[in-house]
Amino acid sequence: MSLLQAEGLTKKFSGLTAVDDVSLTVADKEFFGVVGPNGAGKTTLFSLIAGEVTPTHGRIIFDGTDITGWSADKVASVGLVRTFQLMRPFESMTVLDNVAIASHQRFRSRSEARRHALAVIERVQLERYVNAPSASLPTAGLKRLELARALALEPKLLLLDEVLAGLVPTERAPMIELLRELHADGLTVMFIEHIMAAVLALSERLLVMHEGVELALGDPHKVTQDRAVVEAYLGEDYA
């Protein structure tokens, strides 16, 4: 059964159609990749699904419920959680309290929320920075903090927006390994990524977008050999 179902999603911004009639399904426990050149509409697609932007047309059904037009906080509260490409820590707070904000959705008491947050921080291997101010984290740490906050909500579906961007190659491998573990533990993930090695290593299915429309959808290795995809996105190196 599909966990997420998007039908004919379209978003027009005064004259520009950022997402144009995109339909997709994400199955429970699937790892679903989204790629496409800059401006293809990937992040807008995430914003539509996460409720930050209301679609011009189309429907979003999550876990059997039509969530089209729901606000972002309501979407998050039913288990559909996103992270941001440009990290958005709560800068006045420590790493622990950042994650505890998310844990507070399940735990009313502060001490329980922090105990839960600590477990999540250990899960993403950020324990070195538990009580550090979040503003002091390096990029790789901030990426993990984004991930930790989202995981602390115990999402049914996690939308990851370029979680590897900005990381040097030596930082990428452990992050890919972490994502693989989380998926093995049963997490359903939809992710936008530019690093093709990671996309191919992790995705079970892949959506290629170009100028707002679906260019190809299916098995990652087949899709990336598709003539149109190679021309539109991957460039000469792959042709």
Next chain:
Amino acid sequence: MTPTAERLKSDIRAADDPRLRDNSTRNAFVVLGALAVVLAVLPLVANDRFETIAVQTLIFAIIAVGWNLMSGYGGLFSFGHAAFFGIGAYTDAYLVVEHGISPWIAMVVGAAIAALAGVGIASLCLRYELAGPYFALATFAFAQLFLLLVQNLDFLRRTEGFNLPILPEESFWMLQFERGSDIYVWIPAGLLLVGLAITILYVRSRAGQFVQAARDDEVAAASLGINVMRVRLGAVALSCGITSVAGTFYTQYHFFVGPHQAFGAAVSIEAIIPAVIGGIGTIWGPLVGALIVGPLAELIESVLRDPPGSLSFLQGVAGLDVAVYAALLIVIVLFMRKGIYGTLKDRWRK
């Protein structure tokens, strides 16, 4: 329903894990206790002139503690807290003078009305996505609107204001005592302690953490399931209620309130100055700021009333207090962006 995968339901760590230690709430209450002792003893050893300054300072501190909840922790910069101080002051005057109701009841009623008014104003502003300076200007406009309204309403006695009836003898229930009574210090001291206790508990509560998250990054807060509007309105209600209580006490202490004492723009400035000087978004900042601004205001007033020889040209000059506040603000903004307490706290941490 798809259950969250079992292994992802992270267990929670032991409560006694040293990394989870956070004594900030306990420490704050220790400081609050010490402050309570000082405030209890103070009137017993001080003279009348000192008590006047103390009351003035305590009123400043309560207003600023209220303002700080909404504007410091909530990030919604109010430039119209006179509206809520005024509601407290006028609710008291009206209920006491017209209906003989106890000021203690008027205090609760005033706080409730101020909280409702604050929620109404803030939800309008937030609904239309006014942020930063636009939000501040909108709140200023509402405070001015209240000022005009009071000046034109017969049942609030227009520009005349209210004089409280003087009772033949002291009464705690009617909050009236002999001039210079120590109780006039203890009451605002008690109210301030309650306001500070509320702040201490609120900032570490779930709602308080949510509102600070929304202040730091609204979009990220919403993405984590926080209903940003709701948590902000909670902070606004608390803030306006506390500030209104200072207004109620003001009317009782001065036996008089008029439109400008209650709703004048000067009151909105007096809400901001102590908090900014002491450090916004900190527990003790507003109090530290009030300890500077309160005595300073009194000093300026006495200089103007009876200037020493060399300053005789100042006799009767109006607006000197505002000029001094402005100079202080410039110094603070230039050298201690986070206020006196806020800056010292940061340095001490490093």
